[in-house]
Amino acid sequence: MTTAPATHRASAFLHRHVRTRLALLLSAPLVWLGAIYVVALAALLVTAFWTTDSFTGDVRIEWNLDNIITVVTGGLYRTVTLRTVGVALLVTIIDVAIALPIAFFMAKVASVRMQRILVIAVLTPLWASYLVKVYAWRSLLSGGGLLSWLLTPIGAESPGFGLPAVVITLSYLWLPYVILPIYAGLERVPDSLLEASADLGAPAWTTLRTVVFPLILPAVIAGSIFSFSLSLGDYITAGLVGGTTQMLGNLIYTNVGAASNLPLAAAIALIPIAIIFLYLAGVRRTGALKNL
Amino acid sequence: MRLSRTARIVLGGITAIVLAVIYVPLLIVLLNSFSTSQTFAWPPPGYTFEWWIRATQNAGAMQAVWTSVQVALAATAVSLVLGTLISIALQRYAFFGREAINLLVILPIALPGVITGIALNNMFRTILGVQLGILTVIVAHATFCIVTVFNNVLARLRRVGGSFEEASADLGAGVWTTFRLVTFPQLRSALLAGGLLAFALSFDEIIVTTFTAGPGVTTLPIWIFQNLFRPNQAPVVNVVAVVLVVVSIVPIYLAQRLAGADSVRSRT
Numbered sequence: 001m002t003t004a005p006a007t008h009r010a011s012a013f014l015h016r017h018v019r020t021r022l023a024l025l026l027s028a029p030l031v032w033l034g035a036i037y038v039v040a041l042a043a044l045l046v047t048a049f050w051t052t053d054s055f056t057g058d059v060r061i062e063w064n065l066d067n068i069i070t071v072v073t074g075g076l077y078r079t080v081t082l083r084t085v086g087v088a089l090l091v092t093i094i095d096v097a098i099a100l101p102i103a104f105f106m107a108k109v110a111s112v113r114m115q116r117i118l119v120i121a122v123l124t125p126l127w128a129s130y131l132v133k134v135y136a137w138r139s140l141l142s143g144g145g146l147l148s149w150l151l152t153p154i155g156a157e158s159p160g161f162g163l164p165a166v167v168i169t170l171s172y173l174w175l176p177y178v179i180l181p182i183y184a185g186l187e188r189v190p191d192s193l194l195e196a197s198a199d200l201g202a203p204a205w206t207t208l209r210t211v212v213f214p215l216i217l218p219a220v221i222a223g224s225i226f227s228f229s230l231s232l233g234d235y236i237t238a239g240l241v242g243g244t245t246q247m248l249g250n251l252i253y254t255n256v257g258a259a260s261n262l263p264l265a266a267a268i269a270l271i272p273i274a275i276i277f278l279y280l281a282g283v284r285r286t287g288a289l290k291n292l
Numbered sequence: 293m294r295l296s297r298t299a300r301i302v303l304g305g306i307t308a309i310v311l312a313v314i315y316v317p318l319l320i321v322l323l324n325s326f327s328t329s330q331t332f333a334w335p336p337p338g339y340t341f342e343w344w345i346r347a348t349q350n351a352g353a354m355q356a357v358w359t360s361v362q363v364a365l366a367a368t369a370v371s372l373v374l375g376t377l378i379s380i381a382l383q384r385y386a387f388f389g390r391e392a393i394n395l396l397v398i399l400p401i402a403l404p405g406v407i408t409g410i411a412l413n414n415m416f417r418t419i420l421g422v423q424l425g426i427l428t429v430i431v432a433h434a435t436f437c438i439v440t441v442f443n444n445v446l447a448r449l450r451r452v453g454g455s456f457e458e459a460s461a462d463l464g465a466g467v468w469t470t471f472r473l474v475t476f477p478q479l480r481s482a483l484l485a486g487g488l489l490a491f492a493l494s495f496d497e498i499i500v501t502t503f504t505a506g507p508g509v510t511t512l513p514i515w516i517f518q519n520l521f522r523p524n525q526a527p528v529v530n531v532v533a534v535v536l537v538v539v540s541i542v543p544i545y546l547a548q549r550l551a552g553a554d555s556v557r558s559r560t
Contacts, residue, residue, distance in 0.1 A: 011466030018385070021467065025381040026393070029374040029438070033396050037408075037435050040415035044407075047414055059418055102310055105303040109295065118307070120544055125314055127540030128321070130496050131516045132533035136317035139324070139332045146320065146334045175314065198294050225402055233404020236498065236517075249406045256410055256503070266414070269407050276403055280395070 041273075048266040059262050067267035077251070081271055084248040087167055088231035094171045095178040095227045096220060103179050104212075107186035108194070119183070122176050130173065134240050137169045141241060161243035169241050170231045177230070178223035185219025186212070221283045228279065232272045248272055318537065325530035330523045343527035353532055356515035363426065363511055364494040367433035371490045372483060374434070375441025380475070383449040384457075400436035408436060409503030416504065424506035432504040433497060437490035444486030445479055452478045488547045492540070512536075 014021050051062045071077045106118045125133070138161075140146050147158035159165050189212060197207040235249030248271060255265035295303075320332075325343055327336035347353060378397060382390055400408055412432050416422045456478070460470040498513035505514060516532070519525035 007468070008466065011468060014467045015461065022381055022385045022387060025377050025385075029378040029381075029397075030393070032370075032374055033400075033435070033438070036412070036415070036431060037400055038396070039419075040411040041407075043415050043419050044411040047418070098310055101303050101306045105307045109300055109303055116549075118311075120541070121311055122314075123544045124537060124541060125318060127492055127496070127544065128318055128537045129513060129516055129533050131498060131513055131520065132321055132529065133317055135520055135529075136321050139334070140317060140320060144333050146316075149334050172314070172317070175310075204295055204299065229402050229404055233406040233499070235406060249404065252406050252410060256413070262410075262414060262418070265410060269410060272404050273407055280398075280402060 044266045044269060047263050048270055050263045052261050052263055067264045068270075070264065071267045071271065077268065077271070080246055080248055080251060083163070083245075084232060084272075085275065087163070087170065087247065088228045090167055091170045091174065091231045092178075092224045092227045094167070095175050096182075096224060098171075098175060099178040099182050099223060100220075103182035103186050106179075106183050107189075108191070122179050122183075126176050131236070133173060134169060134237050137165070137172065138240050141165050141168075161241050163242065163245050165241040165243075166238050166245055166247075169237050170227075170234060173237070174227040174230050177226040181219045181223040181226075182216060185216040185222075189215050218286050221286055225279070225283070229276055232275065321530050322534050325527060325534050327527070330527060332526075343531050347528045347531040347535075350528055352510070352515060352519075353512075353528065356510050356512045357532075359426070359510060360495050360512040363429050363433060364491045366430045367437050367494045368487050368490045370430070370434035371437035371441050372487050375438045375486065375490075376445050376479070376483065378438070379442045379445040379449060383446055384454060397439050397442050401439045405436075405497070405499035406503075408432070409500040412500070413503040424504060424509075426506070426509045428504045428506070429501055429509060429511065432500050433494040436497075436500065437493055440489040440493060441483070441486035444482040444489070448479055448482035485547045488543050491543075 014024075047059065048067055049063050049065065051060050051064055051066065052058065053060050102122075106115055106122075110118055141158055141160060142148075143158075143160070145158065151157055159168070193211055193215075194207055197211050198204075202210070233249045235247060235253045238245050238247040238250055248268060252265045252268050255261045255268065323336060324332045326339045326341070327333075328338035328340050328342075329336055375397075378393065382393060409432075412428070412435075413424075416424060416428050422428060456474050457470055460474045461467075465473065496513060497511075498517060501511055501514060502517075505511065510518070512532070516529050519529050
């Protein structure tokens, strides 16, 4: 009688024990995400209840609600939160409105060859450095920039630096992230469904509204998570084209860096975390999280 | 649905206009890389090759590109392994807590970068007492890159189904042999597409990097941020940006060909 080599026995064992196989598959990723990411988020939550030493600037473990109270009651934080959420929503609406017709053209109208070129055309700007793109907008929007050069002869003027510039620049930056999931969602809608709808007498607009849109809604929401979340935390764009406009990200950044008050920064950070969790909880049922 | 000719033309027109707007700022960067004005006055007062020549001699920029490549390669490697494991687990097995794990993978990309950044900064420094360095950047990047691999592999696994794997097991192949000869070849192009995205994501990341990089670690985005406002360096930044976009077209084209070949087959 010969005994099977150890590897065969291990393989046979794994084949019979589904749970062990699953545990082996999941252990490494879960240790990574759990031990690094979840612990880090939990620690951040805890830090919000600590304080800093006013002399050394070091974090002191002294439980209190001061930071939370400051953030909840401070007028500055309320204004900035409303402004940031407003900007994030506006950017998301603009991007979805622009992305829908483009994604539709790419997925359902363009030829296969054209489709490939368009996907490359949408993807390429993602590889251009984010900073350089923001900086390009800074020079576009500035006093002697292209926009005022174009707009002055027709009597209009460049919006300059400020809140509108932040909205324009952020919409520009995240547009490809919104186009791509919607395009992928439209690709998965079979052409035969659209033909069936037409054969049954539905005009194009009715087909779009009652057949296409419900099918791609999860993809639209997936795209919106990107533009919403990326806008919610941004502080670099606000710093470069926002003039004096402050977003939540700026407040967090200042408190980690210059002001060196990590507990207060952590308390402010709880605002976007809460908003994103509410957003994710709201869209979970639509299946959008599977389309990211 | 039959679209009228007008509707097709309008859709095509919108696409063309928006793409033009997307490319204007990039063209400005290209033009400015040749401009004699260091403050990028518009229209450029004159053109020169000076910045392109200077860029080739710029040791800081070269070093930063190399640091970014190392970080992106390491983060991509980690996310390829972890992303594949987790997507096989979620797609091929039914168990309690799948939804929670799905959310856990998405979270690092769904939460704003500044949150991930300060959370990891706080953990590395205050809780673990680790010195920030290149390793902390790699760990941070890998954490938010897992999701791109996960998505690509999950979509592929869903499409190809499990029947080939079952057939392989029925014919006597072990768990490892089945993975090596059946599952992996089916995943190869999805892994390449996911890996490319992960690489791109890591290569351009600035916010999380700012919070997790040690003082000596200068990735390309950090170098750009430091030099954007220096009159002598800003035009060199434009050159680097142009080169990156041009170089990036090759991997995008390759990924697209791979993904394109699949999607055309499955379109009808």
